[in-house]
Amino acid sequence: MGWTQCPTGYTQDMAPEARSPVGGIETQGPDGLRMRLGSGPDAAAEARHAIGQLRADLDPPLMETLRLLVTELVTNSVRHTDCDALTLKIAVGRSAVLTEVTDDGPAFDLELYEAASADEHDPGFGWGLFLVQRLAKSWGVKEDGHSKRVWFELGRA
Numbered sequence: 409m410g411w412t413q414c415p416t417g418y419t420q421d422m423a424p425e426a427r428s429p430v431g432g433i434e435t436q437g438p439d440g441l442r443m444r445l446g447s448g449p450d451a452a453a454e455a456r457h458a459i460g461q462l463r464a465d466l467d468p469p470l471m472e473t474l475r476l477l478v479t480e481l482v483t484n485s486v487r488h489t490d491c492d493a494l495t496l497k498i499a500v501g502r503s504a505v506l507t508e509v510t511d512d513g514p515a516f517d518l519e520l521y522e523a524a525s526a527d528e529h530d531p532g533f534g535w536g537l538f539l540v541q542r543l544a545k546s547w548g549v550k551e552d553g554h555s556k557r558v559w560f561e562l563g564r565a
Contacts, residue, residue, distance in 0.1 A: 436461055439463065440498050441461070443458055444494070452483050470505065470564060480536035480537075485509055485511040492512075495509070504545065505564065508559040512554060
């Protein structure tokens with residue numbers, strides 16, 4: 409596990425689309441959601457609330473891991489960028505749940521993070537990416553010049 413530039417779980421349909429106004433669920437159903445979140449302190453709570461509407465057949469430990477990792481990534485975007493909004497996408501499949509958080513904030517030094525977390529967690533980097541690295545089946549970062557997308561995939565039982 410770690411940073412990859414060409415993630416196996418990343419799909420082209422997750423690429424940035426026309427930006428919608430800040431805040432609110434754009435699409436939601438049992439098989440996934442897409443929503444824009446503001447950059448305020450309520451962003452993570454709004455994301456957790458929307459996750460509660462996903463498929464009822466997702467087992468409770470998977471849902472708790474999904475909530476935790478989404479909370480961490482949304483909080484990272486809010487705390488470490490100056491962007492006005494971010495986008496959360498979740499796609500529920502038969503064998504996996506693919507999640508992506510996109511923001512227009514600055515890139516971060518992937519090599520610095522990998523070097524710091526190669527052997528053990530460095531508290532100076534926080535817990536968000538450490539938890540994603542440990543709990544996700546796969547994960548990565550995709551940057552396209554004007555936005556950064558952090559994604560992860562959780563396997564379903």
